[in-house]
Amino acid sequence: xxxxxxxxxRDANMAYLNMAQSxxxxxxxxxxxxxxxxxxxxxxxxxxxxxxxxxxxxSDILLCxxxxxxxxxxxxLTSHPAPKPEAEHAKRLLADILLAGRLAVxx
Numbered sequence: 428x429x430x431x432x433x434x435x436x437r438d439a440n441m442a443y444l445n446m447a448q449s450x451x452x453x454x455x456x457x458x459x460x461x462x463x464x465x466x467x468x469x470x471x472x473x474x475x476x477x478x479x480x481x482x483x484x485x486s487d488i489l490l491c492x493x494x495x496x497x498x499x500x501x502x503x504l505t506s507h508p509a510p511k512p513e514a515e516h517a518k519r520l521l522a523d524i525l526l527a528g529r530l531a532v533x534x
Contacts, residue, residue: 433487442483443491447472448480 450458451473459469475483483490 432524436489437484440486440490441480444472444475444484448475449532 447458447469449463450462455466455469459466462469464472490521505531
């Protein structure tokens, strides 16, 4: 694996671990649902030390994944050219509804 890609994976992993840990510490139940992990996993992440996070982040495995894998949602989120504000709001609302449905099914 190229050194630059490995460094980018490490940076992404560290950012994800820091965000997840902060979120879990503030609101465990919401974090578990939104991050798509078990409460046991969340409890482990909640107590990770900086050295443990650094060690975990340094793996070749990307810890997070895109929560959106639906082409329709991506097309709504990235529509071009820039639509009128009302149309943008409607498209964003539709994307949010589709994503909420995915989260509800996953839970």
